[in-house]
Amino acid sequence: MSVFKDLSNAMAEAVETAGKATVLVNGRQRMPASGIAYARDYVLTANHVVERDEDIRVTLPDGMEAAASIAGRDPGSDLALLKLEKGGLTPAETGAAARVGQMVLALGRPSGEGVQASLGVVSALHGPARTARGGMLEQFIRTDAIPYPGFSGGPLVDAEGKVVGINTSGLGGGNSIAIPAALAWKVAAELKEHGSVKRGYIGVRSQLVDLPNAAKKTLGREQAQGLLVMGMEDGSPAETAGLMIGDILIGFNGQPVHDHEDLLAALTGAVVGKATPLEILRGGKVETVQITAAERKEEAPRREHRRHAMWEGRMPRGFGRRFGRHMPRHFGPRNNDE
Amino acid sequence: MSKLKGTLSAAAAEVAARLTASLALVEGRRMGAGAGVVWREDGLVLTNNHVISSRRDHARVTLADDRQFDARVLARDAEVDLALLEIEGGGEFPAARIGDSRALRVGELVFAIGHPWGLRNTVTGGIISHLTTAHTEGPRKEFSVIRTDARLAPGNSGGPLVNAAGEVVGLNAMILGGDQGIAIPSAVAQEFIAAAGVQETTAEEPTRVHAEWL
Numbered sequence: 001m002s003v004f005k006d007l008s009n010a011m012a013e014a015v016e017t018a019g020k021a022t023v024l025v026n027g028r029q030r031m032p033a034s035g036i037a038y039a040r041d042y043v044l045t046a047n048h049v050v051e052r053d054e055d056i057r058v059t060l061p062d063g064m065e066a067a068a069s070i071a072g073r074d075p076g077s078d079l080a081l082l083k084l085e086k087g088g089l090t091p092a093e094t095g096a097a098a099r100v101g102q103m104v105l106a107l108g109r110p111s112g113e114g115v116q117a118s119l120g121v122v123s124a125l126h127g128p129a130r131t132a133r134g135g136m137l138e139q140f141i142r143t144d145a146i147p148y149p150g151f152s153g154g155p156l157v158d159a160e161g162k163v164v165g166i167n168t169s170g171l172g173g174g175n176s177i178a179i180p181a182a183l184a185w186k187v188a189a190e191l192k193e194h195g196s197v198k199r200g201y202i203g204v205r206s207q208l209v210d211l212p213n214a215a216k217k218t219l220g221r222e223q224a225q226g227l228l229v230m231g232m233e234d235g236s237p238a239e240t241a242g243l244m245i246g247d248i249l250i251g252f253n254g255q256p257v258h259d260h261e262d263l264l265a266a267l268t269g270a271v272v273g274k275a276t277p278l279e280i281l282r283g284g285k286v287e288t289v290q291i292t293a294a295e296r297k298e299e300a301p302r303r304e305h306r307r308h309a310m311w312e313g314r315m316p317r318g319f320g321r322r323f324g325r326h327m328p329r330h331f332g333p334r335n336n337d338e
Numbered sequence: 339m340s341k342l343k344g345t346l347s348a349a350a351a352e353v354a355a356r357l358t359a360s361l362a363l364v365e366g367r368r369m370g371a372g373a374g375v376v377w378r379e380d381g382l383v384l385t386n387n388h389v390i391s392s393r394r395d396h397a398r399v400t401l402a403d404d405r406q407f408d409a410r411v412l413a414r415d416a417e418v419d420l421a422l423l424e425i426e427g428g429g430e431f432p433a434a435r436i437g438d439s440r441a442l443r444v445g446e447l448v449f450a451i452g453h454p455w456g457l458r459n460t461v462t463g464g465i466i467s468h469l470t471t472a473h474t475e476g477p478r479k480e481f482s483v484i485r486t487d488a489r490l491a492p493g494n495s496g497g498p499l500v501n502a503a504g505e506v507v508g509l510n511a512m513i514l515g516g517d518q519g520i521a522i523p524s525a526v527a528q529e530f531i532a533a534a535g536v537q538e539t540t541a542e543e544p545t546r547v548h549a550e551w552l
Contacts, residue, residue, distance in 0.1 A: 008502035015445030
């Protein structure tokens with residue numbers, strides 16, 4: 001039995017450790033959500049829970065409140081970085097990459113009554129996947145740990161309390177997933193420096209096609225498909241680069257392009273605004289042209305937040321309804337709590 | 339690694355077996371049954387108030403070894419959703435070990451044992467998710483409750499929430515939103531039992547603690 005008590009203690013300690021880096025983020029009307037201490041004065045959270053641009057308040061694990069401003073947003077991966085007016089956070093430690101079957105704890109601090117947690121395992125690792133907002137996630141984590149209301153922005157931690165992901169229900173129809181810590185930290189670093197993650201566009205309409213057998217041989221690598229250019233926007237980077245309808249895109253920036261997801265993932269960050277080699281198949285021959293991707297404009301943020309809010313509202317399906325039915329009135333929680 | 343897994347499973351099975359011995363099936367309504375915990379060796383059984391119809395002062399108690407008894411309602415309190423039963427006829431019963439719910443920490447492993455959907459002696463596992471406060475319109479105004487992610491279903495009501503040491507730290511009381519279990523801490527239960535003054539009680543009528551809620 002002592003091995004069991006040891007495990008129990010270890011998990012309580014993991015919650016305690018990670019709880020020191022889990023904060024309450026008050027940036028929307030409905031209910032507060034959670035955030036992770038990224039640096040002494042920076043908090044990483046889910047973009048969709050920060051509906052306001054001003055008057056954002058963060059409650060630290062010790063109960064102190066601090067005003068915060070937005071250092072950057074990336075709606076594509078549903079991440080936002082907040083800058084606190086004063087420091088004093090204990091930055092979270094990141095752990096090794098998640099493995100399927102690994103025991104994890106989802107943490108959140110959506111109320112002033114202390115940290116909350118649920119237990120589960122890493123159910124699956126997916127990706128790359130396109131998010132509903134045109135962003136690309138190289139990978140995301142699925143877990144069966146229960147995402148309690150207000151857990152968005154909080155950490156998914158391993159048995160040692162180290163962060164393996166950040167929870168969010170703001171991507172993909174209200175299902176709760178976690179963005180791997182390595183990816184989230186990369187986005188956070190970019191948000192800290194530039195305030196946004198640059199996503200590029202080249203202005204082509206394309207279709208997934210099988211490569212001709214002869215072309216596969218000349219290519220000399222395992223690639224069966226590419227993107228056939230069907231149309232180009234006037235004055236787009238593609239047109240400027242001299243692309244033609246009928247070209248098949250097969251590689252970008254030294255990486256093969258098997259499908260649209262590959263291209264979108266590659267069109268992120270430093271390549272935007274910089275001449276980059278684009279590998280194409282033209283008339284059966286492999287050619288390389290230089291293309292300068294332009295920056296893709298996101299939709300107006302307001303609309304999108306409302307959409308995310310709606311998604312989260314739907315999150316445990318029928319939550320409000322069932323809540324009302326099963327709950328004796330005199331046993332009800334305070335307002336603004338659940 | 340496989341050795342650790344074996345040890346863990348054995349430990350879990352031991353905890354489950356120990357607690358199942360003190361688990362009762364409580365029938366106190368026309369429809370559906372709940373669970374209960376043998377709290378004391380002299381036959382005191384603790385369950386949820388909502389497991390027993392407010393019009394009844396008796397319930398049927400079935401122990402893990404399938405012995406059946408009639409039990410009298412000694413005290414009940416709707417505010418904390420607890421009811422105390424006394425097995426009639428006396429005897430010696432396998433009492434559960436009661437733990438201190440005030441020492442609980444978020445993240446601790448727990449088991450819930452009960453009869454979800456009528457499946458006898460079913461064990462589900464999880465952790466302490468949150469230690470919070472329930473606000474009521476009763477005289478207490480508020481009392482502490484435990485939230486757990488251990489899976490609960492109708493039939494778990496009144497059953498024990500057990501820590502890794504095999505001690506009862508709470509009584510499972512309700513499910514919120516389909517996936518959040520709420521348990522009444524053992525400390526609240528002990529206060530309730532103390533307030534009921536069970537040592538002296540021989541009254542015909544159940545002792546009505548906070549009668550305005552009945």
